[in-house]
Amino acid sequence: MRLNQFVKTAVVAAGAAMAFSSAVAADITGAGATFPYPMYAKWAEAYKAATGIGLNYQSIGSGGGIKQIKAKTVDFGASDMPLKAAELESEGLIQFPAIMGGVVPIVNLEGVTPGQMKMTPDVLAAIYLGKVTKWNDGQITALNPGVKLPDQDITVVHRSDGSGTTFLWTDFLSKTNAEFKSVVGAGTAVKWPAGVGGKGNEGVAANVQRIKGSIGYVEYAYAHKNKMSHTQVKNRDGQFVQPDDETFKAAAAGADWAKTPGMEVVLTNQPGKASWPITGASFILMHKSQASAERAKEVLKFFEWSYKNGGAMATELDYVAMPPPVVKLVQDAWKANLKDASGKAVW
Helix, strand or coil: CHHHHHHHHHHHHHHHHHHHHHHHHHCEEEEECCCCHHHHHHHHHHHHHHHCCCEEEEECCHHHHHHHHHCCCCCEEEECCCCCHHHHHHHCEEEEEEEEEEEEEEECCCCCCCCCCEECHHHHHHHHCCCCCECCCHHHHHHCCCCCCCCCECEEEEECCCCHHHHHHHHHHHHHCHHHHHHCCCCCCCCCCCCEEECHHHHHHHHHHHCCCEEEEEEHHHHHHCCCEECEEECCCCCEECCCHHHHHHHHCCCCCCCCHHHCCCCECCCCCCCCCEEEEEEEEEECEECCHHHHHHHHHHHHHHHHHCHHHHHHCCCEECCHHHHHHHHHHHHHHCEECCCCECC
């Protein structure tokens, strides 16, 4: 009788262990951009509550995400710098946009409130080139009459890791300032003339909070969440605008996703009086040929659910959800491109 009870207990325990193992195996893995991390974390929490399936996402920067998906160590990679169509083809990858948002300059200046200061692309470029080094420099004070700016050194804070946020920041400054383009250029990792590095949006935000007189750049959700002082920025139409989901939407309004190879849309310096000039999409990277169709389906189910149910959460965090016509394009791309080992469509 004791033996029977032991066998029953062992069977129940084994069944529970198998169920637990299946649940763990079903969790999906991703790595990359820190720009969308607050959004993915919120979606993942809601998705797990709805489905029981978890997401293990490593917020390590776009450069790391690209490396990990190429090495096939995660189910998907994430990058704020879209890969060129030729690289996607050579690596056997598909890319699609998941969410949109904005990068903002942030400052740590006593008495300066969020959105109070104004900046132009040329002044931001001069600061990051190390040519404007004091907060009371005439180029800054001329833009900000009535704002008390100290005779204080500017500490520049930038990313230390390969970063899509850096790509959006440097792409914007390269498009708007010839000297910045020639000296620094655009990329996920660049050679900065000066400054202090921080890992991830989190690291840049922490450094700016810690260092008096500093300036950095982060995704807007990080600035908003941490009550940091962002600045207005002059856009392509000559208007000083505040960052929010409406100005991000305005920047994205003219994007032609359908006609852009690999959906490689970059939304910096877009026209429109209401456009935030440092707007960008965050992209998901997956292999076209999937060793496990089931794992690939779980990734697609997560993003399908997020597209359908995550819009209000996106607005809450000041991101912009992908519009329905773009979601349709993305799902059509899934059907056309994602295959299992036998060549059968995954979706």
